[in-house]
Amino acid sequence: xxxxxxxxxxxxxxxxxxxxxxxxxxxxxxxxxxxxxxxxxxxxxxxxxxxxxxxxxxxxxxxxxxxxxxxxxxxxxxxxxxxxxxxxxxxxxxxxxxxxxxxxxxxxxxxxxxxxxxxxxxxxxxxxxxxxxxxxxxxxxxxxxxxxxxxxxxxxxxxxxxxxxxxxxxxxxxxxxxxxxxxxxxxxxxxxxxxxxxxxxxxxxxxxxxxxxxxxxxxxxxxxxxxxxxxxxxxxxxxxxxxxxxxxxxxxxxxxxxxxxxxxxxxxxxxxxxxxxxxxxxxxxxxxxxxxxxxxxxxxxxxxxxxxx
Ligand SMILES: CC(C)(C)CCc1c(C(=O)O)[nH]c(=O)[nH]c1=O
Numbered sequence: 001x002x003x004x005x006x007x008x009x010x011x012x013x014x015x016x017x018x019x020x021x022x023x024x025x026x027x028x029x030x031x032x033x034x035x036x037x038x039x040x041x042x043x044x045x046x047x048x049x050x051x052x053x054x055x056x057x058x059x060x061x062x063x064x065x066x067x068x069x070x071x072x073x074x075x076x077x078x079x080x081x082x083x084x085x086x087x088x089x090x091x092x093x094x095x096x097x098x099x100x101x102x103x104x105x106x107x108x109x110x111x112x113x114x115x116x117x118x119x120x121x122x123x124x125x126x127x128x129x130x131x132x133x134x135x136x137x138x139x140x141x142x143x144x145x146x147x148x149x150x151x152x153x154x155x156x157x158x159x160x161x162x163x164x165x166x167x168x169x170x171x172x173x174x175x176x177x178x179x180x181x182x183x184x185x186x187x188x189x190x191x192x193x194x195x196x197x198x199x200x201x202x203x204x205x206x207x208x209x210x211x212x213x214x215x216x217x218x219x220x221x222x223x224x225x226x227x228x229x230x231x232x233x234x235x236x237x238x239x240x241x242x243x244x245x246x247x248x249x250x251x252x253x254x255x256x257x258x259x260x261x262x263x264x265x266x267x268x269x270x271x272x273x274x275x276x277x278x279x280x281x282x283x284x285x286x287x288x289x290x291x292x293x294x295x296x297x298x299x300x301x302x303x304x305x306x307x308x309x
Contacts, residue, residue, distance in 0.1 A: 001288040005039070005299045007242060007264050008121065008158065008186055010093045012039035015259060015299060016280050019219075019246050019269030020045050020097040020123065020162065023277060025074060030083055036277035037284055040092050040265060043080040045099035045125040045162075048108060050076035054211035059273075060199070062208075065220015065248075066270040067199050069211040072099060077109045084113075084120040097162065099125035103147055110155040122159040124151060127192045136195070138164040141174055148182045158186035160244070165191040165226045166233070176237030189244040189267065190230035193217025220270035224248025228261045235262025235304060250279075252286020262304040 003014040017040040023029045025044045033041040053073025060067050074080075080096060087094045096113060100106030106124065113122060124147070126138035137143050151159065161179070166172055179185050197218035199208050207214020227247025235243045245263030249255055250271035258266040272279055296302055 001291055002298060003039075003284055003288060005264065005303075007040070007093065012093065012265065013037075014039035014280070014284050015263070015265045016255065016283055017041050017095070017244075017265055017267050018272055019267040020095075020125065021068075021070065022269045022272045027083060032277050034088065034091060037280040038092065038277070040095065042095035042097050042123060042267070043083065044074045045072060045097040045128070046074045046077040046080050046109070047072055047099060047101055048077060048105045050074065050079070057209050058211055058216075060208040060216075061274065062199055062218075062220065062222075065218060065222045066273065067197055067209060067216040067218055068193065069209055069216035071211060077112065081112060081116055081118070084118040085116065087120070089119045094120045095123045095160075096120040097123045097125055099128040101129060103150060106147065107150060107154045110151055110159075114155055114157070121187075122155065122157075123162050123187075123189055124159060125162045125192070127162070127164050127195070136164060138175075138192075141178060144175070145178050145181075148178065148185060152182050152184045155184070158184050160187035160189060161185055162189040162192055162246075163230065163234075165194050165223070165230055165247075167226070169233075172230075172233040172237060176234060179234075179238055179241065183240075185241060187242040187244055187264075188234050188238060189246055190234055191223065191227045191247045193219045193269075194223050194226060219247070221248055221250065224254060224257075228257055231258055231263050232261040232306060249283075250275075252283055252288075252290050255283055255287050256290050256302075259299060259303050260306045262306070264303065 005015050017038050020042045054071030196215045231245040242264045244265045245258030246267035255266045
């Protein structure tokens, strides 16, 4: 069975890749992704300069997913730019995740990426922090509009955005209206972790992670329905853009759901963290089996074709 597909004109061997932040901080992790069955890959969201991130424990596995408050640990944008320069783009596309601490940092980084003439595709992480006391950029719609206008004029090529989850139809409408005003926003990745969850260990009567009094982003099975809704909401509202699905994927069935909901590529985060890069081979087998049972030869036959009742 053929799992090949296309994304912004680039061929992919499979509609699968890592979620930014997982298995993509340092070169040996990135090399493992490059060698894996993933059809594409993305770097850890980077800042202008290297960051240690938050004190540990900062990630914890939960019964149905994970909680994390990593604090943007990364090697700094030039490290990933070096990686991008030596990446084999014939092997698979590379996405370059950017999460500047300020708008200026974001503009500086995309300017450097542009000057490097790298084929890597930029994914702007809109969960990046805003001015203290204000909501993350993805939840501050004025700031969202400003950052997209600024990056659109600073960066001459198509780029994408990684969105936090939304939970109100009015928010889907409002964010899509903003995104649709920027032709250069060629793709939308839904979703980032569900922010500021909390899990408790009843034996020690404590939280599970050290940063932020135990508050952290939730990933894994818990977020699948929210991820599918955000993928389908933006798929319906942004017909000119491609959607990358992320959230709650650990089986071929979950991949099939994201593709039906409108995703062109499906990212794997928590399950990749737990299982390692061999997960991509397993997901391909499971997806191929589902397609075979249903008589589908190509992804395009069912991609985005979710039926309502
Ligand atoms: C949450 C931020 C630290 C502002 C951005 C980086 C990030 C992190 C992180 O580095 O803590 N974790 C996530 O689940 N999603 C993210 O986008």
